[in-house]
Amino acid sequence: MIPYSLLDLSPIPQGATPGDALRNTVDLARHAEGWGYHRYWLAEHHNSTGIASAATAVVIGHVADHTRTIRVGSGGIMLPNHAPLQVAEAFGTLETLFPGRIDLGLGRAPGTDGVTAQALRRGVLNADRFPEDVVELLGYLKPAEEGQPVQAVPGQGTNVPVWMLGSSLFGAQLAAYLGLPYAFASHFAPDALDEAVDLYRVRFRPGVTQAPRFMLAVNLFAAETDAEAHLLRSSMIQSFINLRRGKTGPLPPPCADLSTVASPAEIALAERALRVVAVGNPQTVQDRLRGYIDTYRPDELILTGHIFDHAARLRSFAIGAEVMKD
Template sequence: MIPLSVLDLAPVTVGSTPAQTFANTLDLARAAEGLGYRRYWLAEHHNMPGIASAATAVLIGHVAGGTKTIRVGAGGVMLPNHAPLQVAEQFGTLASLYPDRIDLGLGRAPGTDQAAARALRRYYQNAEEFPADVVELLRYFEPAEPGQAVQAVPGAGVAVEAWILGSSLFGARLAAALGLPYAFASHFAPDQLDAAVRAYRDGFRPSARLDRPHVMLALNVVAADSDEEAGRLFTTQQQAFANLRRGRPGLVPPPLASAAAINDYCSPSEKAGVDQALACAVVGSPDTVRRGVQDFIARHRPDELMFTANIFDHAARVRSFELAWQACAAA
């Protein structure tokens, strides 16, 4: 079985609070660690009421401090929002506290809307700045040299596993050129999946950090005792995407009465857009999940998979990751 990991979108559900979300996050991380998942990643988003992971490094510390062995990281930190030195200091601190357990995935999107991007007070002229910022950031993790004017303290000489995240050829080519592992956001932007993976593998240049290409793909996986129940649980994610496309992101909604009810919630054009965005999804009973994950692996040949499941009820969400692990382990 290839390594499996967890992407937690830190959902704030209707009727809940960020404080409860953080308790749920640690509970899920501990469950994932006990099952054998390799990584537990959290993603930076801003100005989104239904996602509580804006202070990503702080939440990573919360999870790493409450677990023992699972790798914990950012999937990712949106570098346009930050000075590279600050990110190096934050993750150098985390890796000093939790050695050999911290991952740093880097993305070039702001992870928010334009108003919030301006409020974050860091401005990009164009995408060409992202590669230079990545190189600068990685340099801060190298051992400090005599006379070096600016050092990351802590950070210099600290081992942090760095990844490039992406949903297009841009990130794939950058990861290949820098010799870094690459994580593709197929869970919400699958259109260029095959082209990006091919570009990354074909263009990969070995580096001191990585000697061969390494691809992790994200996959929506919702598992329950029956296909019908899993489909019903999945309507939470479908509604959330429809709401986002309508320009009304809010708290994570409860599921609809049945999987078919999403056709009444969405217009035909909205439903088509949701289906396209969530095309990389395996939803169903353990047998359905096992077959679906096997088919996805056979088609795309990832080195790792990262499961995400935006399920309203926390117990059902934990159970989904349990069933998904068991289904894959039995394959």
């Protein structure tokens, strides 16, 4: 089987604190390392009372410090929120502290609402500069050129691996043009998946990497029975519906009957957006993951899933590792 990785947003379950979520993240990362996961990525979101990974580079450093071999990185850093030099310095520092273990995944969305983007002192208009900012950032990570007036220290010459993240054709085209590895956000926005993957592979030209490298994101909810796995998934469906209602908040507990908390239209919308999923018992999950691999031929899978109970979350990712090794 292909390499498998893990995307963690450090979810804050209802009744828990950000501290609880971050401790759970470290615990999950340690287990993931033992289970053979290749990467452990964290994502930048702001003004969300249900996600504890807003200071993504800080959490990456904390996770890297509590693990030994697993690669740790961002899935991703939302570049419009930051100056490229500052990102290069932060990830150059991480690479200096944890050599050969740091990844930098870049996204174009702000990871928040417009008001919060303004509070970050960057704003949504910075997305228009995204390609230029990516190129500038890459320049700060490669060896310095003679006479280069501004250098990232640490950063210059660290060659931190950069991934392009995306949920549309824009990211696929930019990744292909720059010769970057590409990760598609099929776990929450799969509509353009087929077209984006084809476009990336067809238009890819050697650049940062010499051949296309594609990572597919899949939601994972695994348990001993299909019924238990579907119950675990209900927390993430509720969270997605709440977000569409404009309500950020802690991760809700599982709900056996979603019709008691949401309308049929809301449930259908969430099911459609979260349809790239492997949910069920180990055999069901293995069959589903093999189907995605056969269909999209990814070079790597990255598994994710908001699960309310930490023990159940550990078991789900343990099952994911077991079936990926077979």
